[in-house]
Amino acid sequence: MYNDDFLSKKINVRITDNAFRSLKLPSNKIDFSSNDYLGIATNQLLSNSGNDLNHGSMGSRLLSGNYELVEEVEKEIAQFHEADTALIFNSGYDANIGLLSSVPQRGDTILYDYLSHASIRDGISLSFAQSFSFLHNDLNDLEKKMAQAHGNIFVVTESVFSMDGDQADLLSLIQLTNKYKAHLIVDEAHATGVIGDLGEGLVQYNNLQQQIFARIHTYGKALGCHGAVVLGSLQLRNYLINFAKSFIYTTALPPTSIAAIKKSYQLFPVLKKERTLINLLVNQFQNASIKYDKLISFTPIQIVMVPGNSEVKQLAKNLQDAQLDVRPILYPTVVKNKERLRITLHAFNTENQLNQLIQLLQ
Secondary structure, eight states: OOOOGGGHHHHHHHHHTTOOOOOOOOOSSEESSOSOTTOTTTTTTTTTTTTTSOSOOOSOTTTTOOOHHHHHHHHHHHHHTTOSEEEEESSHHHHHHHHHHHSSOTTOEEEEETTOOHHHHHHHHTSSSEEEEEOTTOHHHHHHHHHTOOSSEEEEEESBOTTTOOBOOHHHHHHHHHHTTOEEEEEOTTTTTTSSTTSOOHHHHTTOGGGOSEEEEESSSTTOSOOEEEEEOHHHHHHHHHHOHHHHTSOOOOHHHHHHHHHHHHHGGGOHHHHHHHHHHHHHHHTOOOSSEEOOOSSSEEEEEOOSHHHHHHHHHHHHHTTEEOEEEOTTTSOTTOOEEEEEOOTTOOHHHHHHHHHHTO
């Protein structure tokens, strides 16, 4: 057996901190943890899409992996999101890596919300630009940093934050970026399918789509499939095709995946009843009295603060034992003493199921 004991040091630290992660198989518990907000995956609403298509694209899109269906779907996505163009990536992680590592250049400045997703941070770390975080949703802190920034300035945020469930103040961000001639990048991963009358996302819901440099929508959450897209100008699309390594040097998504994306875009805009049901559950939870602090959130992501890895893991276990699939979010994923339960609400959850969860938190 190969001797890789050098890996044990960091693993043992995780074990000591009660932060060691392991994979778990799906269970038959009531789902309060997945990102399948609308139930598209759970209800297998895409099961018949692309069954007669290839499961492999046979190359990167710049070589042998481009085909008519993917370009057709990109045009449909751009039209739906009221963007000039769309460029599909293999995942939200790939989209953020490709965009943020290639567009900002040496001498430029990236300012990103402190609670931005790891894929945003990783993309920024691969850029030659200097970068600084600003305090979460703190426009005063952001402006202080913008006043000292150099080169092209890029401001990066999520529209709905994955670990707090709150929203960015996009209108104020646009006012600031206009003032400093900066470029705003918005990751809509947790707004896609959920925010807006058609699930179009927070940017379009506020009619701000013409004032955003780039938007990222991902498909592995509410849309129930896989992949992601970067929306922007034709010039941005051409730039990414030429310089985004996570687009250039990877095998393209197969036609089966693109067909699933296409079908989801036909489906999720009409799931208005499902979005209404989610909003009812959100209000039910926000108005409930529990013995733990909960964050204010008007999205399917509901946060219950339970400081300490051991404490939050034990509470999650109690809920799991009651057949409720709620997962703990541990340090170092979140800041120490900000550990939490991340409860996600779905259109297929019932009022009685949520009441059961609330009672166990009282």
